[in-house]
Amino acid sequence: MYGKKVKLRFLFLTFVLLSVILSAFLILQSLKENVVYFQSPSEIKSLVELEKKKLRIGGMVKEQSILINTTEVNFIITDFKNEINVIYSGAVPNLFAEGKGVVVEGFLKDKNYFLATKILAKHDENYMPPEVKEAIGDK
Amino acid sequence: MLASQIGYYSLILGLLFSLVLCAVSIKDFNNIYTKINQNIFILSLLQMVFVIVSFLSLVLSFIKSDFSNETVFNNSHTTKPLFYKISGTWGNHEGSLLLWLLVLTLFIFLFLIKSKDQPKKYRILTLLFQQLIIIGFFLFVLITSNPFNYLFPIPKEGLGLNPILQDPALAIHPPILYLGYVGSSIIFSASLAAVTQNYISKEWGKHIKKWVIVSWIFLSIGIMLGSIWAYYELGWGGFWFWDPVENVSLMPWLTLTALLHCVSVLEKRAALTSWVVILSITTFTLSMCGTFLVRSGLLNSVHTFANDPARGIFILIFLFVLIFLSLGIFFLFNNENNKNVKNFFWLSRETSILINNWFMMYFLSVVLIGTVYPIFLDVISAEKISVGPPFYQKLIVPFLAPFLLFMALGPKLKWIKSKLDNKISLIILFIISVILTFILLRNLTSDLLLYTILISSAFFLLFITLKELFIKKFNNISQTTAHLGFSLLILSILFNGILSSEIITNIKVGEKYKHSKGEIFFEKIEEKKQSNFNSIIGYFKITDKNGKIFQLRPELRVYNQPMIITSEADIKTTLLDDKFLVMNLVKGNEYFNIRYQVKPFMLWIWISVLIFSLGGLMSLLKKEHEK
Numbered sequence: 001m002y003g004k005k006v007k008l009r010f011l012f013l014t015f016v017l018l019s020v021i022l023s024a025f026l027i028l029q030s031l032k033e034n035v036v037y038f039q040s041p042s043e044i045k046s047l048v049e050l051e052k053k054k055l056r057i058g059g060m061v062k063e064q065s066i067l068i069n070t071t072e073v074n075f076i077i078t079d080f081k082n083e084i085n086v087i088y089s090g091a092v093p094n095l096f097a098e099g100k101g102v103v104v105e106g107f108l109k110d111k112n113y114f115l116a117t118k119i120l121a122k123h124d125e126n127y128m129p130p131e132v133k134e135a136i137g138d139k
Numbered sequence: 140m141l142a143s144q145i146g147y148y149s150l151i152l153g154l155l156f157s158l159v160l161c162a163v164s165i166k167d168f169n170n171i172y173t174k175i176n177q178n179i180f181i182l183s184l185l186q187m188v189f190v191i192v193s194f195l196s197l198v199l200s201f202i203k204s205d206f207s208n209e210t211v212f213n214n215s216h217t218t219k220p221l222f223y224k225i226s227g228t229w230g231n232h233e234g235s236l237l238l239w240l241l242v243l244t245l246f247i248f249l250f251l252i253k254s255k256d257q258p259k260k261y262r263i264l265t266l267l268f269q270q271l272i273i274i275g276f277f278l279f280v281l282i283t284s285n286p287f288n289y290l291f292p293i294p295k296e297g298l299g300l301n302p303i304l305q306d307p308a309l310a311i312h313p314p315i316l317y318l319g320y321v322g323s324s325i326i327f328s329a330s331l332a333a334v335t336q337n338y339i340s341k342e343w344g345k346h347i348k349k350w351v352i353v354s355w356i357f358l359s360i361g362i363m364l365g366s367i368w369a370y371y372e373l374g375w376g377g378f379w380f381w382d383p384v385e386n387v388s389l390m391p392w393l394t395l396t397a398l399l400h401c402v403s404v405l406e407k408r409a410a411l412t413s414w415v416v417i418l419s420i421t422t423f424t425l426s427m428c429g430t431f432l433v434r435s436g437l438l439n440s441v442h443t444f445a446n447d448p449a450r451g452i453f454i455l456i457f458l459f460v461l462i463f464l465s466l467g468i469f470f471l472f473n474n475e476n477n478k479n480v481k482n483f484f485w486l487s488r489e490t491s492i493l494i495n496n497w498f499m500m501y502f503l504s505v506v507l508i509g510t511v512y513p514i515f516l517d518v519i520s521a522e523k524i525s526v527g528p529p530f531y532q533k534l535i536v537p538f539l540a541p542f543l544l545f546m547a548l549g550p551k552l553k554w555i556k557s558k559l560d561n562k563i564s565l566i567i568l569f570i571i572s573v574i575l576t577f578i579l580l581r582n583l584t585s586d587l588l589l590y591t592i593l594i595s596s597a598f599f600l601l602f603i604t605l606k607e608l609f610i611k612k613f614n615n616i617s618q619t620t621a622h623l624g625f626s627l628l629i630l631s632i633l634f635n636g637i638l639s640s641e642i643i644t645n646i647k648v649g650e651k652y653k654h655s656k657g658e659i660f661f662e663k664i665e666e667k668k669q670s671n672f673n674s675i676i677g678y679f680k681i682t683d684k685n686g687k688i689f690q691l692r693p694e695l696r697v698y699n700q701p702m703i704i705t706s707e708a709d710i711k712t713t714l715l716d717d718k719f720l721v722m723n724l725v726k727g728n729e730y731f732n733i734r735y736q737v738k739p740f741m742l743w744i745w746i747s748v749l750i751f752s753l754g755g756l757m758s759l760l761k762k763e764h765e766k
Contacts, residue, residue, distance in 0.1 A: 023501050027508050027534060034530035035513075038523035056525065068730045070645050071654075090643050091376075092723050092732040094704045096693075 018025040036105060041082040051108055056120075057084060058103040066098055077102060077114075115127060143208045147287040150191040150237075153244070154277040156186040157270050164263045164270075166602035170252065175251075175259055181331055183251055183343045186273075194241050197286050198228045203678035206297050210234060211287035216299035218671040218699070226310030227300045232450075233286035239430075240276045242314075242321040242538070243269070248414060250325055250350075257346060264332035265325075271464075272324055275457045281448045302672065302698040302705050303372055312364040318387065319358025320426040323391060325350050326398070327423035329640045331465055335472045338411040347419075349759060353403055355395050363748040367445040371708050374433045376641065376719060381528045386510040387429035390503060392423040397499035399755075402494045407554055415475055420465045427458050432514075436686040470620045483657070486754060487557050491549030537591065539629060543596040546622055547603045568606070572598035576673050584637050594633055600626035616763060621754025627705060627747035631740040638739040645730040656684040672698040674707075677722050677731065691720040693733075717741035 038056040057077055065076035073088045075098075086104055096119055098103060105114035151732040160182045167176040197210070201224045206212045214231040215224055228234045245268040254262050280286070303309075329347055333339050365388065371377045379385060398418040404411045431454040510528045516522050552558065559565070576595040584590050604623035608616070642659070644652050652659045662678040675695040682688050708721035716739040723732040 013477075019501075020495065021503060027505055030530055031512060031526065034533070035524045035526055036526065041419065051589050056523075066728065068645050068725060068728050070730075073725070073732070074326065091721075091734040092725055094706055094723050096723075096725065124239060 001017055021027045038103075040079045041084045042079055044084055044108065044114075045082045047111065050110065054105065054107060054117075055114075056103055057086075057114060058059060058101070059121060061096070061098050061100055061102050063098050077104065082116050085112055085116045086116050090116075093119055140205060140207050142196040142199045142203070142205065143287040146193040146200070147285070149193035149196070150277065150281060150287075153189040153193065153240075154188050154274065154281065154344075156182055156189065157274045157277060157287065161270050161274075164266050168260060169262045169388045173259055175262060179263075180248075180251055183244075183248045183266070187241075187248045190237075190241050194237050197234060197237060198225060201228045201424060205298065206295070207290050207293045208286075209290045210286045210296055210493050211299045212290055214300050215297040216671065217296060219300060219305070220670065222307075222310065223300060223305045227304075230300055230304045230309075233280070233284045235317075235333075236276065236284055237286055238282050238317055239321060240273070240280060242317050243273050243276060245326060246321055246325050247273070247328075250329070250497045253349075254346065257342075258336065258338065260337050261329075261332050261336045261343075264317075264335060265329045268328035268331050269324065270377065272328070272461070275461075276446075279450075279453055279457065283453050287291060297699070299481050299671075302696065302703050304508070306368055306372055308364050308368040309372070312361060312368060313362060314355055316361030319354050319356075319361050319395075320391065320429070322350060322354025322357060323395065323422045323426050324417075326354065326419045327465070330419035331468050334416055334469060337472070337474070339405070339416065341406055341409050344402050344407075344409075344415070348399075348402045348406055351399050352755045352759050355392075355758075356752045358388070358392050358395060359748055359752045359755075362392060363745060366625065367745060370741075371710055371719075372705075375732060375736070376721070376740070381509070381531045383510050383513075384433055386506050387425075387432055390506055390510075391422050391425040393499050393503045393506070394418055394425060397496045398422060400495050404489050404492050406504070410489065413469075416473065418471060420462075420514045421468065424458070424462055424465075431455060431458055432510075454685045478597060486552060486559070488549065488552045488554045490550055491545060494545050495542075495549065498538065498545075501538065501571065502535055505531060516734065537589065540596045541598045543593075543629065545627065546625070547596075547600040550607075550618060550622065551603075560589065565603075568602050569595075569599050572596075572602060580637075590633065590637065594630065597629045597633065601630065610672060615756045617758035619754075620757060621751040624747045624749075624751030624754055627743060627750060631743035631747060635738055635740050638737075642735045643733070645725075645732050647729055647731070657765050658682040659733070661731070661733075672696045673722075675724070677733075678722060679733075681720070681735070683718075683737075689718070691718065691735075693722045695722065695724055712742055714742060 001073075005043050034065055036054050036056050037051075038058060041057065041059055044057065047071065059077040059079040060074040062078045062083060065074075067074040071089050073092060075086050075088075077086055078084075087109075088106075104114065104116040104119040105118040105120065109115050150423070161180065163176065163178055163182060167179065175653040197208075199205075200208045200211050201215055202221065204211065204215055204217045204224070206215075210231060214234075215227050219227070225408065229238045239696040247266060250265065251262065252267070254265075320587065324348060329350070330339075333343050333347075341694070345757055362385075365385070366378045369380070369385075370376075398415065401411050401415055401418065405415050419630045431451065509530050513524050513526055516524055548565075551565075572595040573591070576591050576598055579595065580587060580590055598624060604626060605620050607619045608623065640656065642652075642654055644659075646652055646659070646661050648661055648664055652661075658681070659681075662680055665676045667674045667676065673696070675697070677693050677695075679691045680688060681691055689711065691709040691711065693709040696705045696707060697703075704724065706721050706723055708719055710720075716737055719734075719736040719738055721734050723734075725732060
């Protein structure tokens with residue numbers, strides 16, 4: 001019916017199309033599973049259901065809230081409206097200090113306790129992640 | 140002060156030369172001579188000289204700590220060592236753009252000298268397109284980011300350079316990376332010029348391939364330097380974090396690698412013409428997008444020097460103009476010469492290169508979506524998300540196995556139509572790789588199946604390239620070297636991932652920490668004063684699992700200007716593994732937070748990048764030699 005060339009072209013196009021669809025599907029699927037949402041302590045408080053997925057929480061480290069022992073670092077993140085306790089074991093970046101902005105990644109234990117797996121390192125003393133800026137408003 | 144004036148006026152002169160160059164080349168384009176007007180060379184040389192003068196005067200202002208210059212004031216300090224005063228020139232937004240401009244003018248001048256055997260109209264058009272980019276950058280520098288702004292009253296002291304940028308690897312990382320980025324601008328201009336002249340041919344492929352290889356080498360090494368720096372300076376204990384800023388440099392590298400391969404198809408068979416042009420356009424667009432994302436403050440990182448929306452908007456507009464212009468030209472002028480379209484036989488070198496390109500495009504889309512999606516979502520729904528390393532690992536790692544296998548077999552095929560020779564020896568090599576991998580991995584990992592498949596394909600590629608190198612010496616040695624380097628890279632990354640171990644703990648001076656594989660003893664701390672920082676050195680005695688004792692001395696630096704604490708990891712590097720120790724101080728506490736890591740084959744990751752860049756270099760030298 002069609003020439004050999006047309007058939008080959010058709011085969012080629014189908015192949016391209018299929019691989020595009022397949023990779024799009026894979027990427028989107030994996031994206032759904034692997035995104036990490038960012039929330040402020042106030043947003044956590046207003047959660048109806050406890051989030052089971054990995055989260056990021058940002059805000060200020062409350063003054064005089066850092067407690068350290070051999071295995072853990074405990075502190076409180078505040079957005080000046082609500083606070084949340086963070087339990088963390090792992091490496092602490094240098095710019096982590098009381099009264100400074102911080103972003104932690106981990107899982108909610110309940111609405112008051114957060115088990116952090118990572119404190120995100122930042123590069124610059126004056127720099128504050130836009131998320132944190134937004135979370136703590138104009139303060 | 141004088142230096143700033145000279146620098147500023149040289150920039151304006153450079154811009155004027157751009158306009159003159161355009162006028163002269165348009166005039167020259169239509170005349171009957173077959174040679175380019177000599178004035179064009181002189182004008183291009185002068186333009187480059189003026190940009191160099193401007194750049195040098197900025198360097199001079201930095202060396203002399205001339206704080207009447209705003210850029211110097213913002214980014215330098217009198218107590219900074221001379222080396223970092225100089226590297227501070229491009230360690231900031233304004234200076235780094237001036238460096239971009241410098242490389243742009245340098246490359247077009249080199250292009251004019253190096254392309255004497257090419258048709259005149261094609262060369263002039265390339266020059267015109269390149270001047271368009273150059274004018275855009277001149278305007279960008281002069282309007283939104285003038286490096287020579289004057290400050291009055293003159294401050295006594297500068298604000299200093301971010302200390303984590305005061306590092307030898309990072310001092311040379313930007314210039315090298317820029318050579319790669321900007322090299323792609325020549326490929327972009329040249330391919331547009333070639334499209335309008337209908338000159339996408341074997342000769343053009345041969346000529347442009349050199350530029351592709353040069354950019355590719357610089358981009359590879361530039362990315363590697365950034366990665367080395369992140370490894371020892373940021374103290375996160377890794378070399379690649381899928382950070383958006385790393386991703387934007389990886390994306391042009393992927394398209395450039397794809398281009399590198401399919402330009403050979405063009406060179407040998409005059410096929411895939413449109414694809415080569417599309418890749419050239421994409422590579423440069425991605426480089427520009429990288430600059431836009433990084434500079435506009437949309438991505439947060441150490442590269443974001445200042446969040447000035449005007450700059451972002453300028454680059455965005457410029458970017459759109461370039462994209463529309465190039466696509467317009469492409470669709471208007473590109474007529475696929477149907478006589479040239481040869482059907483590929485399914486088993487041939489061409490097909491294998493197409494497969495390479497397919498994989499590259501897939502990797503590119505993964506990285507692109509992972510990088511852009513969070514920004515996109517933030518803009519449309521104000522939801523803040525981030526896409527972590529698992530996303531990339533899950534989507535890229537499994538596909539590496541078939542990719543490596545094709546990479547091993549592809550070069551064995553001949554052009555046009557081929558059959559696979561020596562099937563038996565290939566199968567034997569493959570079986571050896573699988574068995575070797577299985578023996579090595581048996582007790583090491585829980586994910587045995589995936590890693591066995593991955594590592595045996597990497598070994599397979601390694602063995603095949605080694606065999607090529609040592610047995611058939613006459614073969615394409617540069618390509619084999621590059622593939623050998625890549626297989627080593629994948630092997631070292633995988634083994635590094637499987638075998639790495641990490642201990643994180645909080646420890647006081649004088650304490651001992653015992654763990655399953657040894658012991659860490661924190662002996663003492665010592666304080667030292669340097670010109671622009673005070674350092675606290677920790678003395679650690681580490682006993683490893685074989686009972687061997689060694690010392691590591693990580694350092695905390697408290698910089699005076701700006702007041703920042705940085706950690707300097709102490710790393711003991713051997714061919715087999717890196718022992719990495721970094722300590723952090725939690726303010727107002729007697730505990731130090733330490734992170735001790737054993738990272739096998741770390742050195743080999745850098746070596747293998749150098750090996751595949753060497754492959755590129757060899758191919759370049761061979762081309763020169765043949766002439």
